[in-house]
Amino acid sequence: MREILAAQLKDAMRGGDKRRISTIRLIQAAIKDRDIAARTAGKGAVNDEEILQILAKMVKQRDESARIYEEANRLELAQQEREEIEVIKSFLPKQLGEEEVRQLCAAVIADVGADGLRDMGKCMAALKERYPGQMDFGKASGVVKTLLQ
Structure with a gap:
């Protein structure tokens, strides 16, 4: 999973996709934070399953933020959150119906x-x-x- 993220970041940098670059960097930072917390607790680095949980949590957070921004009539910020959700979801497995x-x-x-x-x-x-x-x-x-x- 980490290799996929690194490769996607390189591709986004080559393509100049600023939203994708910033979102992937946010994902990598969240993973690094979890790694540090795991090491402090005496565990190893987070595995792919935990990375999927981090990604799901990030989608949920952004969905909530977008809803709040829409209620506050900050549509440009809500749109930004929705774009980040799409980038994050691209790394998650297909959602079940x-x-x-x-x-x-x-x-x-x-x-x-x-x-x-x-x-x-x-x-x-x-x-x-x-x-x-x-x-x-x-x-x-x-x-x-x-x-x-």
């Missing part, structure tokens, strides 16, 4: 043997492990909760 998420949640519930809301944590942990960066876990949480009730 609503019906696919529902089917996968049902399958995980069956696999884990969940029979009530107290097993929701197990189900969510399994989903995050199996499908990192492929679904919105906030929405998946609602689906799991509905299926377990």
Whole structure:
């Protein structure tokens, strides 16, 4: 994943795409921050799965920021956030559709043997492990909760 980011940064620099350059640098800075935190905690560098989690979090943050900017009628800043979201999403795996998420949640519930809301944590942990960066876990949480009730 790191090599892909480095290669994409070089391509963006050659092409003069300033938005892409700045966004990739932001991604690399977030990864470096997580690396430093991991080293401080006595762990190794972050792996690709953790990088996908960082990217998903960055998309969520920018989506929230864009919404706030739109409410404040700062449309140029909202547009900037949306452009950054598109760059970040280009590094994430294809997102699963609503019906696919529902089917996968049902399958995980069956696999884990969940029979009530107290097993929701197990189900969510399994989903995050199996499908990192492929679904919105906030929405998946609602689906799991509905299926377990």
